[in-house]
Amino acid sequence: MASSSMTGVCADELQCIVCLELYKEPITLPCGHSFCKVCIEQHWESSEEATVCDCPNCREVFPIKPKCQKNVALAKLVEQMKLVPGVNEEKMKLVPGVNEEKMKLTSVVNVEERRCTNHGKPIQLYCKDDESFMCVMCMVGQHKNHEVVPVEIVHDELKGVLAAKCPELSKSKQHLESQLHQLKRQVEQTQDSGKGTVDRMEEKRLALYQYVDKSVDLMKSSVIKRQNEKICLLQKQMDKVKEQLNSLQETNSTLKAALQDLETISFLKGYKDVIKRLESVSHFQSLKMAQPTVLDFSKEEKNLGSFIELHENFLKNIMKPVELQMAALDQSSLRRLYGRTPSLDPNSANPWVKISRDLRTATRTETHNPYPEHPDRFDRCVQVLSSDCFSSGRHYWEVEVRSSSWWRIGICLNSMRRKGKGKECWLGGNPESWCLMKYQNKYSTWHNCQGTHLSVPGDPERFGFLLDCEEGEFTCFGDSRVLHVFRGNFLVPVKSAIGVYKHVGDSVRFCSF
Template sequence: MASKLEEDLCCPVCCDFFKDPVFLTCAHSVCKACLQQFWDSKGSRECPYCRRKCSKELYPTNMALRNLCETFLQEKSQRASAGSEVLCSLHSEKLKLFCLEDNQPVCLVCQTSKKHKNHSFSPIDEAALDCKEELKVKLQPLQEKLKTFEEAKLICDKTAAHIKTQAQHTEKQIKEEFEELYQFLRDEEATRIAALREEEEQKSQMMKEKIEKMSREISSLSDTIRAIEEKMGADDITFLQVRTIPCLYNDSYFGFYIEVILRMQRHSDIRCRVMGRERVSGALINVAKHLGNLKFRVWEKMQEIVQYTPVTLDPNTAHPRLILSEDLTSVSFSRESQQLPDNPERFDEGFCVLGSEGFNSGTHCWDVEVGDGDVWDLGVKTESDQRKGVGALSGVWRVIQISGAYKAHSPSQPSYTPLTVEQKPQRIRVQLDWDRGKLSFIDPDNNTHVHTFTHTFTERVFPFYVTIGSVPLRILPVKSCITLKHHKKQELQKIRMDWTCAAYATNITAKGSPQVDSRRPQKQRQAQGDLEEDSGDRNEEAGMGLGYLERCAADRPRWWAQCTLQDPERISGALINVAKHLGNLKFRVWEKMQEIVQYTPVTLDPNTADPRLILSEDLTSVRCGDERQQLPDNPERFDECISVLGSEGFNSGTHCWDVEVGDSDVWDLGVVTESSQRKGSSCIGDCGVFHENGVYEAHSPSEADTLLTVKQKPQRIRVQLDWDRGELSFSDPDNNTNLHTLTHTFTERVFPYFWAVSGVPLRILPVKSCITLKHHS
């Protein structure tokens, strides 16, 4: 009866009790909101029951039906709160017993039925009490599990907050490091611009003075010409008449005709002086000095503000009472413990910290400044050994110093080995040869051996540090040196393809943190939510009598399944890998900048270039153009010979540069003395090799021109100058074939010489720059 009533009081659309029902013309009722929704979805107005068309948009509320639904719901709620007795569904009798075999409440009739024959029964109240007592015992593991998850969640919350702090602090540090590099570049730019402006001012002032002198000469010469022209306009007798007039150039008195002759001669002398003064040597800006290898020079100078430390510390492993420097190269002891996440990588008992990078092959070396520290440990620790508790010092090969007493300890030695150290070291050099299984400790100040461990390493080991006291342990930087080498043939083929000098590209491998299952936090939250929900449900159901007993048997397997949930693990690698982002940051950036800088041993001097030659912006390439450029005819410039010189001359030592000649039909390479003439068509390099259409010829002041036999047309020419020995050699570096060697006793500065007639450029090739690291003496 009740189920039929509930069905009649339900809306056909939402299948729930009517809410604000409206009365349709077909006599059916529907919730007002459901009707509108039904109409919107169908696109037409019709009754959800009979599909009869509805002519109106608004229908009256069925007040009687609404009141009936509200009354029914209220009575149902009252009956549920009053705890009305539940009857047996089979016999409509009160449920007074609980079948222990079937785990269900039964009536007295059920007890005697065949279904429950030979079953054991218990009164409802006793069964409920027994079940509650059992649940109290079983609930304890669930509560403990819940507590474990709550603690784990708290750790995760703290870790998440620490990650955010780490990220903000690391970002700030990165910006500060880059700002130092930016500031260096800005300062360097300002310095070089200031030097250019200073040279511009000096040479502009020099030219201003020259121009003023020229203006005075011009004015004087103009006055002389005007005076002569005036006299020449007189009649013949007057012009030839001997008169005494003051001469402009001396105090004597001559006839006018004689005076004119003398003035003409003086004019010629002035013209010669003026012509000689027009060409001022060194008047132009020394462009090559400012632009030649500019990026390389700045990069080379930047070496002063960057440093490389072979080991950087990992803050995620540091004990909370250890304080690391911003650059992760120094560690000191603190009396107070920092609030840090208890991540798996962190030491929590020993005052230890590890290096950020482990080693599983090769040789490695790092110096540690120990100073006057009272207590310190140095060595290496295996990756797999524990870092929690007092056993954190296992798996460590170390040298220990406590108040001047030195000891050695390793996992294979149960006891400490006393060490004899005559002089207290200020620095300790740790040398690891993983492949040979050796770990040595040395005093680098006097090269004294302290101790050496021998062990066959089978896994990755990390640099290990312990400090107690006020004196920090500091890992010392090493010295970086730049060396220059000529490219090999294979490297040059790459250079020709992209016209860039990727001379020394160091691969910097960023070792990421161990991968973390992204679903784990979600699973933890879900499990914790289930436990909290189940705990709340159990407390509520404990006072609900029969309903509680019925559900207890059904839910019991699921409750106990919760106890089998594994305890949440501490997630390794969850923290920001600060050392990866900050360790040797400026050095890594400086090292990477090597990809965009290059060094060319010779750069061209645009102030010497013939006006028909076109130089590249970086002053390393030259070709002959179609038109003559409008350039000053300064003394340094070639005006007939289509040549250009290098910007730097040599008067001692050995020097070498490679020139890419390609398929050029005509070229001349060599050196020219500083005093050699540069005007006129007879200018040619003093010592060099000339090529024209496959014919090669060597020339020098000391010997006759020599035809050369060249079997394979070279694409590159290597010019090697030994000024002191008086040798100038030419070779093909692609096949290491010598073309010719000129001998000549040089007595003055010589400059690299380039003669380019064709449109194929001559290009001076960059050399390879390499960074080497050495420990300081």
């Protein structure tokens, strides 16, 4: 900016903030701010309260109208500045700057956009009630009694809002990068996990008869299929995380650009767009990462030896569709091949549910249990999940229910909501859970608020559940027969779930094998 070598004063310092031009007959108010005499007189004349005189800059009110005497020293500086080459009043209409960079930035701003559309005066104020820009003359109009602040103040406030988002955005970015790293490691581990399994199965193949040869081929295909499905799932998760990471990086760049914007009006006009972009990615930070799981094929290898001992008719069933295979397996075989006893997770238990020391039994209590706060805990629904998490293979467990008259037993995705008492938190009341229910001595199955009544002879004391992650099936057994088969995507983390809802002392227990 041009300056006088004699005074060392920049032309920006000799501009009236009302007209944005060099002072014409400058006067100085008691508060210390200076204006053109005509500008300040017009400002006071435009006020609805004729007796009120205030400063357009700091808004200090003067009970008695100040005497507007010419500031001789300031007027002399203005005259000296006019003699400096390159300085003229037209150039002084640009937004005041402090260096060449700011001058370059403000030079592209339309001067008319910086003026009030109602009065043609420079925009100096911001109405928080209407979220609009205004000049000092607007104070006596529709904005009277509104919360009005100088644009510089709201500029600093909103810039602070954006600056406060930086750590949160950075934390989300780091979290997504960590997730991406974990997914990459799982892909590598999954690729390595089945390398030796196929070869070892080939060695055992020599000990089998013709039907065993066919079963080995089927098992090899199952191993490769599990690998490919798991890798495909992990790749999709990686792609999603990458997409979110890219979106987050773009938003981060937009945020940094906004924070570096030195021009007040331009920043304020773009502020809402930046906030919208921040809100669109805010849910990324709540994204939870399941514990890494690696495919385990050791059980398939051990089971191969067991298959050799099975009856020839059972081996024939291996060649049939999966549905027929499962039908051929009685619960005794399921216990031996896929049986496990899940452990209950105390961190997920509702305060009305007491967990036994061996983490097998859930009991409905009369009083709240003093559990600490935890993000995984059901705060309203009287339910509890297992600590075991499944995303591959086959898993069979049984639950003893003779000590409970109203219960729900099933599975849910690890991402199922835990807080609140709405349908989204009840087992079977949302797309993320599947369950068998007993209520008023009647049985039904539930998923996504859709119920199916079942005919269950007698009153079984134990029910069995088979989860086949790769086939996407969850089968409910009662009295050694299939009651219902759910189908869904169980290649994502799944947990066993129990709900005991009404009578004090009712309990449900995972059976030990």
